[in-house]
Amino acid sequence: MTKAPSQPGSTVAVVGDGAVGLCGVLAASELGAEQVIAMSRHQPRQQLAKEFGATDIVPERGDEGIARVKELTEGVGADLDPQIVASGLCA
Numbered sequence: 875m876t877k878a879p880s881q882p883g884s885t886v887a888v889v890g891d892g893a894v895g896l897c898g899v900l901a902a903s904e905l906g907a908e909q910v911i912a913m914s915r916h917q918p919r920q921q922l923a924k925e926f927g928a929t930d931i932v933p934e935r936g937d938e939g940i941a942r943v944k945e946l947t948e949g950v951g952a953d954l955d956p957q958i959v960a961s962g963l964c965a
Contacts (some may be wrong), residue, residue, distance in 0.1 A: 882906030884895050885950070887932070889941050890958035892921040896926055903927025909950065911943055 886893050886902040891914035902910045903926060911930045912923035921929045932942045944951055 881953075883908045884953040885909040885911070886948055887911040887952035887955040888914060888923075888928075888958060889913045889955060891916055891923060892958070895958040896922055897957050899923050899928050900926040902954075909947065912948060913939060913943075 884904070884907045884910070886907045888898040888902065888911065890898070891912060895912070895914075895921065897943075899910055899912050907927075909930065910928045911932055912928035913918065913932045913935070914920045914923055915935075916932045920928075920933075923931060924941075930946050932939055932946070934942050943955075
């Protein structure tokens with residue numbers, strides 16, 4: 875991320891809940907994103923994501939994850955979706 879990834883009022887869906895993904899959640903929150911969706915399957919990391927400013931947690935992946943994000947955003951989707959994972963399993 876070389877530029878500010880989110881703007882006040884934006885919706886950000888962070889794919890990945892490792893250290894860098896959690897920093898993405900924190901950055902989006904600090905930069906004023908209105909909705910920060912953390913895509914996470916790990917309970918301890920979900921709790922950290924909430925503490926760092928995540929408004930929603932989505933454990934689903936693939937088509938189900940996309941559908942859940944769209945549901946949470948009333949069909950609009952995210953303005954930004956940084957994918958911060960070390961494998962192709964998030965797709």
